[in-house]
Amino acid sequence: MKQSMKLNTLLAAFSLMAATSAQAEPQMATGGAMAWQCAPCHGTNGQEFVEAMPPLAGMPAKQFIDAMIAYREGTRAAIIMDRVARGFTDDEIKAMAAWFEKQPVKQWENTSLTESLEAQAAAEATGGQE
Amino acid sequence: MSQLENKVFDSKVTRRDLIKVFGASAVAATGLFGASKNAFAKSAPHVVVLGGGVGGSTFAKYLRFADPDVKITIIEQFPEYITCLRSNDVIVGYHTLDELTFNLDTIKSKYNVNVVIDKVIGADFDKRTVQTAKGHTLSYDKLVVSPGIDFKFEDYEGHSKELAETKIFHGYKAGPQTLALRQQLLSVPKGGTAIIAPPQNPFRCPPGPYERASFFAEYFQKHNPTAKVIVLDPKDRFTKDGPFKKAWERLYGYKTDNSLIEWVSGSEGGRVLSVDGDNLSVETMAGTFKADMINIIPNQRAGKLAQKLGLTDASGWCPIKRESMESQIQPGVYVLGDSSIADAMPKSGYSANSQAKVCARAVADTLRGNELGKAIYSNVCYSLAGENYGVSIAAIYEVRDGLIQPKGKSAGVSPITDKPAQPILEAVYQKNWQREFVKDVFS
Secondary structure, eight states: OOOOHHHHHHHHHHHHHHHHHTSSOOSSOOHHHHHHTTHHHHOGGGOOOSSSSOOOTTOOHHHHHHHHHHHHHTOSOOSSHHHHHTTOOHHHHHHHHHHHHTSOSSOGGGSOHHHHHHHHHHHHHTTTOO | OGGGSOHHHHSOOOHHHHHHHHOHHHHHHHOTTSSOTTHHHHHSOEEEEEOOSHHHHHHHHHHHHHOSSOEEEEEESSSSEEOSTTHHHHHHTSSOSGGGEEOSHHHHHHHTOEEEEOOEEEEETTTTEEEETTSOEEEOSEEEEOOOEEEOGGGSBTOOHHHHHHTSOOOOSSSHHHHHHHHHHHHOOTTOEEEEEOOOSSOBSTTHHHHHHHHHHHHHHHHOTTOEEEEEOSOSOOTTHHHHHHHHHHHHOTTSTTOSEEEEOTTTTOOEEEEETTTTEEEETTEEEEOSEEEEOOOEEEOHHHHHTTOOOTTSSBOBOTTTOBBSSSTTEEEOGGGBOOTTSOBOHHHHHHHHHHHHHHHHHHHHTOOOOOOEEEEEEEEEEETTEEEEEEEEEEEETTEEEEOTTOOEEOOOOSOTHHHHHHHHHHHHHHHHHHHHHHO
């Protein structure tokens, strides 16, 4: 398949990062690995904009972090997100926030594979840091 | 084999494409791809997926995310797939079967996945090949199996596969079984009785039988108010039993003389020992029950393909490594979904989707020679206790002490509150979830 130079560079950066970080047992899942788990309700990569569950793609990181911590601490009313949020540490929430912020703000069905791979690689390349 | 491959893998890859992918220096320096114009496509590892249901389809899509270059082939027996999830809706008419029917067209076109409609009849793990009914042999580097469940009819005297296809339907693989149950429910005479007999643990969709009982009660309430549903259970507890029973009290008069639902627990003798298809009756420890329809959801084990390939242990299910879903029995083979032993995770579509994503990263990392990342799993099961009354269970999971266990304090069921909005919103979310989930799986 065809890939853009941008994606190529990002993939190279990511595999280098993976190689250097492979020394020690990982302490937590990557932002992407965690973010994928949100898809059944919030859309692939958070790109569902036409349902009751809010889209996560492109959400400003601070907004994501504040919401998740409020759900977890019980200071924001919830139906199910309080239970979900209690599964994540501060660092994990931050890593997911940084990852989702980089995803395209458009419906998943209208996003090409290449566009998504670029966005996912760019998000992974941050290493979960803002 | 070439006729099985779609054009993605056979397309000529030009030097220009390779430079785009790897950069000019890589192509020039290694000369690796210089010899053959399609060496790139041919040299990529091949991951073969057996089963194009929730686990297999999700896996193929997300493996493409994790590795843009790997060759992926799904072998699926049927050209269309009907989701078991929300098939209870079809029994009472809240959904049609068509609305639950999907195919792999988008997986094939958008994610460059080779889709083969054929039946797998065997595998050679030493040679790393699988054989199909149409006589093809496919080589793989990694094999992923997502074969669903199989029923243990032999656990009930008088029961059989034949009886389950003619009279005592299970409705636990969606399709003709679902429609047959609908037909039976609509035919229950005034003041009649429907029996639902849930299985022993573990089984597919733990809330499924209880959602079904709720729907039968709701149907009777509207159309046949003197009829009732009796649940004959081998167990004393079931998932979300707190919120379910509260809903039954609120909606169907549960625990009153006029209750539309009666639940007979294992301790009360609810386990079905035998079934008489001609007289429509079952024997239990608590005595004989006669009904106008009997829905036995039999005890279960891993899907037939998993058994045939020798991936199951004495429990009847497939032991896996928790970090990757790789079989403990066959290295290089991965088992997803209902067939796998995933500890605290329920056998749900959501779990299969979650496991497929962890597995996709593990397969991609392994093919690259990288260490595995840390696994994270999740499950949310929304069920309906009535058309507009939802109950849920949710958890995030991690691997701890060698087992998949709830992470943090995430595990929990719907709280029972006096807020009328809670169950209504859960029902709204349930419907959202269903629409979204199938998109994440099939598109």
